[in-house]
Amino acid sequence: MAPKIHNRHDHSYKLMFSHKQMVRDLLTGFVNEAWVEQLDFSQMEQVSGTYITDELRDREDDMIWRIWWRDRWLYVYLLLEFQSREDDFMAVRIMSYLGLLYQDLIRQEAFTPSGKLPPVLPIVLYNGEKRWAAAQNIADLVEPVPGGLEDYRPNLRYLLLDEGAIVDAPGWSDEMRNIVAAVFRIEKHRDEQDVSEAMGHLAEWLSGPEQASLRRAIIVWFYRVFLPNRAPELEFPEVSDFTNLHEVHDMLAERIKKWPEQWEARGEARGEARGEVKGEAKFLKMQIASKYGECPDWAQNKLNAADAEQLEAWGKRIFRAETLEELLSD
Structure with a gap:
């Protein structure tokens, strides 16, 4: 049986991001933080990405690089995500994977000069058609409990790079001299x-x-x-x-x-489909406001990211769902 498109996509992206220049352009072009300017890209190397969990599931497909930063290594954990829809619990996965990475670094005694564990930047690179709306911090997935227990709620954020959102954002430059930007431009x-x-x-x-x-x-x-x-x-x-x-x-x-006739027809079809989905989302939002009150931001994000099939399922569920949380659960 021929491999599915998303599997081939997954493997081809891993092949591209196994090259230093791709990782360098990803960080310098799309991580807008001051510390990136202090990275020494002449000292960077890919490290093993195989970590065995208790269930013996490995993570050999993820990309892990380390780059010299000041007087220590900075580890970049790059997770390539090519699902048809976002993973609502990606933050939990990231926490698990980073725990495995840190266990491996402890075994290697790969500590900083001060004896601490090195910093890790977890990146989720997503190229799905819908915009990513899942929580980017695990703290947002854990119910806060007052009285002191909230102090023990985990707090770990990953950096999301949503290709479609990047290309559609105001100020996006098609002429950016950046290999990753050119690949994004082709994709989108x-x-x-x-x-x-x-x-x-x-x-x-x-x-x-x-x-x-x-x-x-x-x-x-x-x-x-x-x-x-x-x-x-x-x-x-x-x-x-x-x-x-x-x-x-x-x-x-x-x-x-x-190409123009074929591409124009494909573009019109995609545009009509997106228009229909937006109309369905707008109608469902009106129903939500009528039954549950004003639609909060987290619910609006889920509506924006949903496809026609998901919106239809929620539309049927609204008649029996007692709360908004119950309605928009997957």
Whole structure:
């Protein structure tokens, strides 16, 4: 049986992010915090990502890098998420994975100069069509109890990078000289010109012989994942050299005039579908306000992130659900 698209996507992204330049551009381009400027990217290396839980489930698919920061290592835990919808309890998963990572660092005696554990940045990179609305801090998933017990509630936040939200955000620059930004632009393209221009930038930026491996990873992703997923009805010739991004760009330029009708039809269909979903969400919000009172932000976020199937299920449940929490439970 052929592998599913999301599995191929998962593996192809891991292949791309096994390259230092991708991780560097991800951090410098999308983590807007001052300490990133202090990272020494000349001292960075990928570390083992295999951690065995009590249930003997491993996490070998996650990406873990360490980068020199001041006088110590900073660990970057990169979790690539390609589910059709967000995981409401991702914060719990992140807490579990970081616990495993820290146990492994203790076994290695990988402490900072002061004898403490090194800092870890947990990143969830998500590229689903719907915007991510799940809690990004485990504290938001634990019921607060007054009287002192709330002091023991865990508090751990992960950094969410939602590709669609990034590309749609005000101030997003299509011309950012950043490999990850170009990949995001291709993934979340508005039209065929977006794809061609971004591929042209990649061909220009990744022209050195030392970048052949990354070029191959990008071309494999483009041919094996992006094109079958986004343009299954279009035929594309295989490139003769899977390290030649210029050849891919030339192929796109040659065939770009054949794309508009098909891409326009696909875009119109996606636009109509999004419009229908927004209308259903708006109607359900009115029902919520009528039965439960004003719709809070957390509920609005869930409505914004829901697809048509989920909205329909909630619409049927509203007649028997006594509380808003019961209604919007998955």
